[in-house]
Amino acid sequence: MTTRTGSAVDGPAATAPAVLAARGVSVRFAARGGGGVVRAVDDVDLRVGPGEIVALVGESGCGKSTLARTLLGLERPSGGSVLFKGEPLGYRARELKAYRRRVQLVPQDPGGSLDPRHSVYEAVAEGLRVHHGTLPDEAVRVERALSRAGLRPPERFFLRYPHELSGGQRQRVVIAGALVLEPEAVVADEPVASLDASVRGEILALLLRLRAELGLSALVVTHDLGLAWNIADRVAVMYLGRVVEAGPVEEVLTAPRHPYTRALLSVLPDASAATPTILTGEPPDPARVPPGCRFHPRCPVLASGAAAEAGVAHRCGAEDPGPLPEAPGHGAACHYAAVTAERPEAGNR
Amino acid sequence: MNHLETRGLTVAYRAGGREVPAVRGVDLAIPPGGTLGLAGESGCGKSTVALAVLRLLPATARVGGSVLLAGEDVLTMAWGRLRAVRWAGASIVFQGAMHSLNAVRRVGDQIAEPVLLHESAETPASAARRAADLLERVGLPPRTAAAYPHELSGGQRQRVMIAMALACGPRLVIADEPTTALDVMVQAQILRLLKDLVARNGIAMMMISHDLSVLADACDRLAVMYAGRIVEEGPARQVFADARHPYAAALGAAFPVVGDPASRYAPRGLAGDPPDPAGSGTGCSFRPRCAVAEDRCAYVDPALWRAGPDRSAACVRVLPSEEVL
Amino acid sequence: MSGTPARPSPRALARQRRRLALSGFWRRYRRHRAGLLGLAGLVLFVLLALAAPLLVAPGDLSVTRAPHDAYQPPAPAHPLGTDNFGRSLLDLVVWGSRVSLTVGFLATLVSVGLGTLVGITAGHYRGVAGAVLMRVTDWFLVLPTLVLAVALATVLSRSTLTIVIAIGITAWPTTARLVRAQTLAVEARPYIERSRALGGGHTHIMLRHVLPNVLPLVLAQTTLLVASSIIAESTLAFLGLGDPGTVSWGGTLQDARRAGAVSSGVWWYLLPPGAAIALVALSFTLCGRAVEGALDPRSREGR
Ligand SMILES: Nc1ncnc2c1ncn2[C@@H]1O[C@H](COP(=O)(O)OP(=O)(O)OP(=O)(O)O)[C@@H](O)[C@H]1O
Ligand SMILES: Nc1ncnc2c1ncn2[C@@H]1O[C@H](COP(=O)(O)OP(=O)(O)OP(=O)(O)O)[C@@H](O)[C@H]1O
Ligand SMILES: [Mg+2]
Ligand SMILES: [Mg+2]
Numbered sequence: 023m024t025t026r027t028g029s030a031v032d033g034p035a036a037t038a039p040a041v042l043a044a045r046g047v048s049v050r051f052a053a054r055g056g057g058g059v060v061r062a063v064d065d066v067d068l069r070v071g072p073g074e075i076v077a078l079v080g081e082s083g084c085g086k087s088t089l090a091r092t093l094l095g096l097e098r099p100s101g102g103s104v105l106f107k108g109e110p111l112g113y114r115a116r117e118l119k120a121y122r123r124r125v126q127l128v129p130q131d132p133g134g135s136l137d138p139r140h141s142v143y144e145a146v147a148e149g150l151r152v153h154h155g156t157l158p159d160e161a162v163r164v165e166r167a168l169s170r171a172g173l174r175p176p177e178r179f180f181l182r183y184p185h186e187l188s189g190g191q192r193q194r195v196v197i198a199g200a201l202v203l204e205p206e207a208v209v210a211d212e213p214v215a216s217l218d219a220s221v222r223g224e225i226l227a228l229l230l231r232l233r234a235e236l237g238l239s240a241l242v243v244t245h246d247l248g249l250a251w252n253i254a255d256r257v258a259v260m261y262l263g264r265v266v267e268a269g270p271v272e273e274v275l276t277a278p279r280h281p282y283t284r285a286l287l288s289v290l291p292d293a294s295a296a297t298p299t300i301l302t303g304e305p306p307d308p309a310r311v312p313p314g315c316r317f318h319p320r321c322p323v324l325a326s327g328a329a330a331e332a333g334v335a336h337r338c339g340a341e342d343p344g345p346l347p348e349a350p351g352h353g354a355a356c357h358y359a360a361v362t363a364e365r366p367e368a369g370n371r
Numbered sequence: 372m373n374h375l376e377t378r379g380l381t382v383a384y385r386a387g388g389r390e391v392p393a394v395r396g397v398d399l400a401i402p403p404g405g406t407l408g409l410a411g412e413s414g415c416g417k418s419t420v421a422l423a424v425l426r427l428l429p430a431t432a433r434v435g436g437s438v439l440l441a442g443e444d445v446l447t448m449a450w451g452r453l454r455a456v457r458w459a460g461a462s463i464v465f466q467g468a469m470h471s472l473n474a475v476r477r478v479g480d481q482i483a484e485p486v487l488l489h490e491s492a493e494t495p496a497s498a499a500r501r502a503a504d505l506l507e508r509v510g511l512p513p514r515t516a517a518a519y520p521h522e523l524s525g526g527q528r529q530r531v532m533i534a535m536a537l538a539c540g541p542r543l544v545i546a547d548e549p550t551t552a553l554d555v556m557v558q559a560q561i562l563r564l565l566k567d568l569v570a571r572n573g574i575a576m577m578m579i580s581h582d583l584s585v586l587a588d589a590c591d592r593l594a595v596m597y598a599g600r601i602v603e604e605g606p607a608r609q610v611f612a613d614a615r616h617p618y619a620a621a622l623g624a625a626f627p628v629v630g631d632p633a634s635r636y637a638p639r640g641l642a643g644d645p646p647d648p649a650g651s652g653t654g655c656s657f658r659p660r661c662a663v664a665e666d667r668c669a670y671v672d673p674a675l676w677r678a679g680p681d682r683s684a685a686c687v688r689v690l691p692s693e694e695v696l
Numbered sequence: 697m698s699g700t701p702a703r704p705s706p707r708a709l710a711r712q713r714r715r716l717a718l719s720g721f722w723r724r725y726r727r728h729r730a731g732l733l734g735l736a737g738l739v740l741f742v743l744l745a746l747a748a749p750l751l752v753a754p755g756d757l758s759v760t761r762a763p764h765d766a767y768q769p770p771a772p773a774h775p776l777g778t779d780n781f782g783r784s785l786l787d788l789v790v791w792g793s794r795v796s797l798t799v800g801f802l803a804t805l806v807s808v809g810l811g812t813l814v815g816i817t818a819g820h821y822r823g824v825a826g827a828v829l830m831r832v833t834d835w836f837l838v839l840p841t842l843v844l845a846v847a848l849a850t851v852l853s854r855s856t857l858t859i860v861i862a863i864g865i866t867a868w869p870t871t872a873r874l875v876r877a878q879t880l881a882v883e884a885r886p887y888i889e890r891s892r893a894l895g896g897g898h899t900h901i902m903l904r905h906v907l908p909n910v911l912p913l914v915l916a917q918t919t920l921l922v923a924s925s926i927i928a929e930s931t932l933a934f935l936g937l938g939d940p941g942t943v944s945w946g947g948t949l950q951d952a953r954r955a956g957a958v959s960s961g962v963w964w965y966l967l968p969p970g971a972a973i974a975l976v977a978l979s980f981t982l983c984g985r986a987v988e989g990a991l992d993p994r995s996r997e998g999r
Contacts, residue, residue: 127889134887135909136890148891197537199894219581219622227638246555248626249638252635252637253636291587291626301556
């Protein structure tokens with residue numbers, strides 16, 4: 023296995039049992055308009071170690087949110103299981119409720135995620151009330167959560183309603199609402215996508231600070247590779263319902279192996295890459311997953327003939343490289359990467 | 372002569388009994404075939420500038436200054452002339468407009484509509500041919516013309532919007548946040564499309580975004596707005612890489628360069644809240660959030676000063692200190 | 697909140713917030729001139745109904761010992777004329793407002809309560825339970841209201857309570873449909889998912905999120921329903937299904953019809969109760985529209 027480089031949580035995170043893990047998770051929906059199934063998430067392994075921040079990146083519609091929701095028990099997997107501290111997640115109402123005290127969601131859209139009729143105080147206290155009823159020190163806890171989320175002085179925000187807050191402030195309220203229960207892990211779905219560039223850094227810094235102060239584990243869903251570079255320890259790249267490349271951020275983002283990851287990196291506006299590889303078309307339909315490697319119809323390596331040179335072109339269209347097993351090192355589910363990367367560091371995958 | 376020029380453009384909205392100054396004196400210039408990026412955080416007045424250029428503001432807005440489109444003042448133009456200018460002189464891809472395509476009409480008809488309205492020589496059949504042509508130019512198969520908006524993805528709908536903006540052969544295209552809410556790959560597709568169209572047809576373009584890296588990539592020049600004013604203007608690459616105004620610098624640093632060790636575990640942003648558009652005290656409006664504010668910032672309201680060859684910034688720090696006092 | 701280091705308790709906060717919300721609501725309501733007019737009319741009728749025992753002596757409504765002659769046109773002693781027994785129509789209208797308003801309010805309470813309950817439940821439990829509830833609602837919805845009410849009123853004893861039940865049972869399906877549609881819209885909002893992810897159960901979501909968010913609609917619907925309930929009450933009484941022992945506007949109209957007031961040109965017998973019904977219904981409708989407008993978040997944007 024490759025050595026993990028430069029990560030803030032070296033060693034223990036890799037060996038300790040994962041706080042949150044997906045093992046062979048698949049989620050299927052009945053296709054809209056009848057007939058067929060949508061394989062939104064297809065056999066995914068993923069782990070978030072203690073105090074680790076993992077970024078899940080991929081194009082729109084590749085199943086990131088669905089996987090995140092499944093990890094929270096909001097969606098029931100049609101195959102595989104979700105593990106919390108090594109224990110499979112139970113789906114009875116009581117088990118789910120207990121679970122949701124320890125793992126929290128920061129939803130995709132901070133505007134819509136706050137009830138317009140609840141004040142900031144109520145929005146933050148909601149989790150406490152659900153799990154503990156009305157506590158005598160409720161106000162103290164709400165105050166603490168708000169100031170942790172960077173809304174200071176907290177009392178000034180108690181009586182505000184969502185429409186009286188800026189986008190960044192709303193996102194902080196949502197984060198405070200998740201923190202108030204002192205969770206062990208959070209799943210943040212696009213925490214900054216709907217925010218301004220200038221507010222973005224603040225929210226990301228907040229996530230890093232919470233990890234440092236509270237040892238919080240986090241799964242951050244995003245389509246923004248810069249975000250992964252800013253805060254994550256490990257990154258998993260998803261394509262059409264499957265994790266196709268995963269590993270430490272430094273390795274995956276500076277030496278990507280999967281052609282899809284390479285394409286994603288090459289189109290960053292300030293990428294130094296001379297010629298961006300712009301994949302044509304939209305991500306394909308999860309209701310019709312192509313046979314063989316699911317990326318092969320759009321794969322620039324296959325199209326350029328490099329795969330044929332390496333002698334794997336026939337396998338790309340016929341043989342599924344299979345799901346990427348959960349492992350701390352850097353791995354890619356690609357026939358081409360497997361044969362080319364093997365040579366310098368044999369036995370990597 | 373510049374294709375578009377605004378001089379001292381001001382816009383104030385009347386809302387709830389008081390005036391909210393949204394744009395407070397903006398000078399912009401785009402030469403024929405030039406591309407300008409307009410950046411700034413939400414609410415700083417970017418869309419308002421775009422709407423003012425084509426006099427599309429609601430009745431509650433009061434506009435001052437002048438907007439010259441190919442030398443003609445848009446703000447005093449006769450109504451009939453304005454109508455002609457709106458599609459052929461300059462056209463807008465509105466912010467979020469891809470969600471507002473008419474859901475029950477085929478996109479081909481929606482593209483053909485302005486052509487039929489503005490060019491009496493066109494027949495429905497020739498307009499439909501032109502719609503198919505336009506779709507091809509934005510990289511969509513001509514059969515897309517028969518599709519309804521809900522059958523298209525976000526990126527495809529944005530292409531339809533661009534095709535619509537190109538329908539009457541405008542000399543200036545204003546694209547208001549054309550890639551916000553699209554993911555990286557589709558964003559790259561749309562940006563490349565816009566760049567190609569502009570370069571190939573010699574169209575001038577004004578692109579609005581809050582992502583400096585996108586603008587630096589797609590435009591020659593960049594203007595950064597804060598609280599209704601331009602605080603920095605210059606060649607796009609230079610402004611992005613080496614901003615002279617602290618706000619422009621913060622905006623530029625918000626998107627890290629992947630692979631740059633300096634930004635690893637160090638997201639950078641801007642503390643504090645966006646400015647209240649209604650209330651502005653004395654001095655520099657950015658001062659409450661500025662990390663490098665000095666004493667004189669409290670009373671000097673900076674104008675756009677020269678900050679190097681071909682660029683300017685509204686910050687006292689670009690001046691030699693004795694000049695202000 | 698400056699200068700007060702003491703931390704306000706959540707309850708005090710809630711009170712303060714409610715006060716703020718109410719005053720905001722009133723400020724927005726005031727903008728609707730028609731709404732103020734409706735409110736004035738409403739207050740007038742409610743005061744009239746409450747003060748009726750002071751304004752009308754008990755003997756004045758007696759059929760046998762009526763204070764005036766029968767069929768008198770309006771005169772200073774009886775400003776609106778007299779009926780076939782010699783009772784003053786003004787007294788009848790004043791007294792009748794008690795029954796009409798009571799029935800209107802109670803029937804609305806029943807139907808709005810039932811409709812909200814069914815609507816939220818059917819909207820929240822999307823599965824079989826919701827589908828069954830909606831089928832039942834649809835079944836009630838297509839039943840001709842009047843026929844059902846007539847049937848109920850004949851089967852049960854002829855009392856005011858029967859009328860309340862009859863109207864309440866026939867009027868709820870519209871509310872249920874409306875509330876269900878709104879519930880579906882609310883349930884699709886991301887904050888519901890956030891609440892679920894926080895561990896909130898069905899009851900929590902229905903009570904803390906769905907109910908407050910459908911309440912404005914319900915409130916507006918209530919004021920509108922009161923108007924139609926009063927009309928329904930009058931209709932039933934007019935058809936002779938009301939309690940014969942009480943005086944109500946519909947009952948008075950029915951008496952007028954039976955006494956041949958229509959053909960004999962005794963217009964003052966018909967006009968006052970008819971006008972009263974129309975005025976109360978109008979007042980409630982105006983209020984309902986204004987409430988709707990004041991609670992519409994779009995009108996709030998301007999702040
Ligand atoms: N309830 C559902 N029924 C049917 N299909 C669904 C359902 N939910 C999601 N899908 C489909 O599953 C796929 C993955 O959706 P998901 O929301 O997880 O994508 P995502 O990666 O989060 O995208 P985005 O970046 O746009 O948020 C999409 O093709 C979507 O259409
Ligand atoms: N119709 C209107 N009436 C009153 N105020 C308005 C109106 N439209 C915009 N404003 C205000 O004018 C200011 C500038 O708005 P504008 O839409 O130009 O911002 P923007 O820079 O385009 O922001 P974004 O990035 O969010 O699109 C904001 O404070 C906004 O609230
Ligand atoms: Mg998503
Ligand atoms: Mg805008």
